[in-house]
Amino acid sequence: MQNNTIVVTCAKGIIPYLKQELQDLGLPVVAETVASVMTQGGMDEAMRLNLFLRTGHRVLLMLKEFTAHNADELYRELFHIRWEEYIPEDSYVCVTSSVDNPTINDTRYANLKCKDAVVDRILHVCGRRPDSGSDRSRCVVYLYWKGNACVVYLDTSGEALSKRGYRKIPMKAPMQETLAAAVIMATGWQGRTDFINPMCGSGTLAIEAALIARGKPPGLLRRNFAFMHYRGYDAGVWEALRLEAEKMVRAKAEVSIIASDIDPDTVDAAGKNALVAGVSDDIFFDVCDFAETDLPGHGGVVVLNPEYGERLGSEEALEQTYSAIGDFFKQRCKGYTGYIFTGNTSLAKKVGLRPKRRIPFFNADIECRLLEYELYEGTKKVSKL
Numbered sequence: 001m002q003n004n005t006i007v008v009t010c011a012k013g014i015i016p017y018l019k020q021e022l023q024d025l026g027l028p029v030v031a032e033t034v035a036s037v038m039t040q041g042g043m044d045e046a047m048r049l050n051l052f053l054r055t056g057h058r059v060l061l062m063l064k065e066f067t068a069h070n071a072d073e074l075y076r077e078l079f080h081i082r083w084e085e086y087i088p089e090d091s092y093v094c095v096t097s098s099v100d101n102p103t104i105n106d107t108r109y110a111n112l113k114c115k116d117a118v119v120d121r122i123l124h125v126c127g128r129r130p131d132s133g134s135d136r137s138r139c140v141v142y143l144y145w146k147g148n149a150c151v152v153y154l155d156t157s158g159e160a161l162s163k164r165g166y167r168k169i170p171m172k173a174p175m176q177e178t179l180a181a182a183v184i185m186a187t188g189w190q191g192r193t194d195f196i197n198p199m200c201g202s203g204t205l206a207i208e209a210a211l212i213a214r215g216k217p218p219g220l221l222r223r224n225f226a227f228m229h230y231r232g233y234d235a236g237v238w239e240a241l242r243l244e245a246e247k248m249v250r251a252k253a254e255v256s257i258i259a260s261d262i263d264p265d266t267v268d269a270a271g272k273n274a275l276v277a278g279v280s281d282d283i284f285f286d287v288c289d290f291a292e293t294d295l296p297g298h299g300g301v302v303v304l305n306p307e308y309g310e311r312l313g314s315e316e317a318l319e320q321t322y323s324a325i326g327d328f329f330k331q332r333c334k335g336y337t338g339y340i341f342t343g344n345t346s347l348a349k350k351v352g353l354r355p356k357r358r359i360p361f362f363n364a365d366i367e368c369r370l371l372e373y374e375l376y377e378g379t380k381k382v383s384k385l
Contacts, residue, residue: 005062006046007153009036010055010178013361013368017182018055025052044237046156047227051219051241054181054208057160060142060153068150070103071113078117078152086154087139088231089126093118094136096155097143104145114143114152138229158226165221166277169269171202175305175341177218179363180208186359186370187301187339191215193255194300196336198290198328200259203270203283205303210279213253217245221277253282255300260286260293291328299335308344308368315347322350329353329375338373345369 010018018037019029025048031038039045042061049059064081068074087093095115099107115132118141123129130139140155162178175183184205189195191213197206211218219225220242227233261267267287274280286294290304304325309315322340329338330353342348343366348355355371362368 003040004042005030006039006041006049007036007060007062008039008049008053008056009058009060011035011057011176011182011362014055014178014182017185018053020185021053021055022049025049043156043227043230043232043234047225047238047241050157050161050225050227051245052217053161054212054218055178055185057162057178058142058155058157059161061156063152063154065149065151067148068101068145069148070101071109074110074145074150075113075117077150078114079121081117081121081152083118083121084125084231086230086232087118087122087130088229089122089128089130091130091229092135092138093130093132094134094138094140095132095143096136096140097145099143099145101145101147110143110145114141136226137224138226140226154226154230156225156227156230158224161218164218164277166207167202167204167273168276169202169272171266171269173307174202175204175363177204177208179361180204181212181218183303183339183341183361183370184209184212186361187303187337187372189301191253191255194296194298194336195255195257196293196295196300196302197257197259197304198261198293198302199304199306200261200270200285201266201305203259203273203285205305206257206259206270206283206285207274207277207279210253210257210274210282211277213255213257213282214250214279216249216278220245220249253279256296256298257283258286258294258296259283260288260290262287262289291324291332295332295336297335300337301339302329302333302336303339303341305341308342308347315344318344318347319350322347323352326351326353329373333375336375338375340371340373341368342371343368 027039066077095111099110119129136158142153142155144151195209271285357372359370
């Protein structure tokens with residue numbers, strides 16, 4: 001498995017940042033889709049990706065491509081794979097899938113046939129079969145079946161990489177960790193200037209910024225990945241990778257990272273999440289209105305993720321908030337670059353500033369924009385979004 005196809009999945013809109021991460025790790029980008037990037041490697045490369053990636057969701061190691069017209073053909077093809085070489089007979093296996101085949105009305109049936117083929121093969125060869133179910137904490141098989149084309153993978157991540165483990169108190173409508181990391185990457189911020197995050201919510205943007213500033217790979221926060229449960233797992237290789245990563249971590253962030261929110265309970269939750277992530281000393285949390293957030297005056301980025309009416313609050317009530325963000329930018333953020341992440345371009349017009357860039361993202365199924373504002377003296381151009 002030294003030169004297999006590896007597929008790294010991600011949310012829509014994140015592809016450019018995931019590709020950059022792969023290239024920074026010295027891995028080739030072979031191909032891409034709207035929600036995945038393909039590279040080459042084996043289990044060692046898969047482990048590195050699970051450890052270092054900030055924007056990927058799952059690292060899938062391809063086992064076989066084949067054709068199946070129906071569930072019986074699917075079972076036969078899968079049964080011929082040497083599953084006993086990957087999954088121990090005393091282990092546990094979960095099957096997940098993406099299925100679009102005219103003979104399948106319920107994807108759970110395809111999952112069942114895939115699971116049966118895996119465990120039947122192991123039982124036939126080893127005399128014992130692994131347990132199975134929906135728990136993704138151990139061995140995970142991923143089936144992609146579109147039309148008659150099938151591809152089967154070992155999911156080396158298990159739980160999605162977006163689940164860093166630090167957000168114990170998510171509060172309302174939190175930004176996914178991988179999306180937050182991609183948003184920060186889109187600003188070009190690399191931990192060398194100040195990072196200001198008013199309206200911080202559960203603290204995800206500030207925490208991801210602190211991890212970047214410290215050079216701390218998010219995989220260091222997790223203790224369990226699916227690859228640890230496959231046959232042949234080399235714990236020594238993994239420990240060497242972890243030690244390599246730990247040596248890269250700086251003792252503390254060398255810039256100011258400031259996060260504020262008007263709700264004391266929200267700030268308290270964000271602080272606890274930062275503590276779990278090991279970056280609480282790198283972030284100054286403050287309870288205040290966003291317009292009163294402290295700005296050291298050294299320059300850097302100011303990133304806000306206000307409500308935009310899809311899930312929280314009414315659009316009418318938010319118009320005043322967006323207008324106030326524009327005033328905050330104009331009056332207090334000169335010398336910084338301002339960013340607003342929003343899924344509502346109508347509300348964004350109320351900011352009263354013309355964005356330099358409109359960077360596309362998706363928050364779940366909501367099409368969003370990261371709007372960039374260069375904040376110069378006297379800039380009062382009305383947006384024409």
